Amino acid sequence: MGSIDGKHSVPADEQRGFALSVVQKLRSAGFQSLWAGGCVRDALLGIEPSDYDVATDAPPEEVIRLFGKRRTVPVGASFGVVMVLDPAHRASPVEVATFRSDGQYVDGRRPVSVQFSSPEEDAQRRDFTINGMFFDPIEEQVIDYVGGHQDLQQRIVRAIGDAQARLTEDKLRMLRAIRFASTYDFSLDGATFQAIQNLREQICQVSIERIAQELRRMFAHSSRPRSLMQLSATGLLTVLFPFVPTDDDLRFVSDLEEKFAVLHLNRHETAFALLFDHLYVNDGENLRHRLKDVAAECRKMRFSNDETDTIGWLIEKSSVCRRGDSLPPHILKPMLADQRHPLLIDLLRSQESAQPAERQACMLLVDSLKKWTAEELSPQPLIDGETLKHLGISPGPQFSQVLAAIRREQLDELIATPSEATARVKELLANSTG
Structure with a gap:
């Protein structure tokens, strides 16, 4: 399978080889079997897939019988999903799902029932056209029932079918649409964009854990500035963070976008520190109160203790660094001895162009790192x-x-x-x- 421009092909690595062997075994048993979803999308973009999904007309009990109970894990048998393990333990498991059509969605996440079906019907129940394609790795043929290949060529993220209905099924798809568009530098289809705007208030029906995970993936990617602007344009940003200034104050978002663009390290904690620091920087409260507010926001997002501590540490230490270039060694050394200091330097660098104090602080930290050894930073x-x-x-x-x-x-x-x-x-x- 080649890329859109024909310049790339999928490397024949162990993961690909194992995924191919799963298809071959299902075919040998008389079942239809295809690669499906994100692995097809990525391969067509010239990106090596990190994992492979297989779609088949074999029911889950047949998949288990064929590969054996020791090599299979039913992760969603009622939905026809079985994980197949690599007997050599070199490749990651491959998810094998039976072709299906979904029943009604009532919880904004999962259908109440599924019916095993055909590849055409299976494609129609997926989220976006670029994720709705299949690939026959034996015949090396793309199978596209939803126009995903064309949208991939035109660099568009489009919901399959009626956009409003598709996003209503699982409200998290609003964030996923933005993440895909930002990651691949695609545009959102007009109907999909409008549906997100219409449904944005309903994102709160999604569990905060799922929302936080999508935001982590957005903010830990170099495309985070595009994600931020799309979140703002669709209105999702102010729904998720109500204290963000309203749309008539675009300076907040544009300033934050500039800082996001300068970050070199793809760590979501740094991006969240910039966001939360922006939120509270003009609130008139002292640093201790600001940090309490930030910790409360982190708890709302169900962040881990480590994430919460790192975000708070970055905000606290960057605030300390803004005091000027006369920080004594007993302040500087513990910051530089902390394993998170590269994140702090990255955060300060992101603010250099706008704030002279940040430029001075960043230079001071970098110069101090050159001056002091590890033993001098943290002596016994x-x-x-x-x-x-x-x-x-x-x-x-x-x-x-x-x-x-x-x-x-x-x-x-x-x-x-x-x-x-x-x-x-x-x-x-x-x-x-x-």
């Missing part, structure tokens, strides 16, 4: 709690305050040995009691 503490106990300090507020003070002076290179640290502790104690 000169004293610990046991040292303080021997000096007669009981655990309590003073205990932690003294440890923090000694650590600051160590990082600022004012003291360098345990004996100097011990002498400094005695000075601090004398000053506190004098």
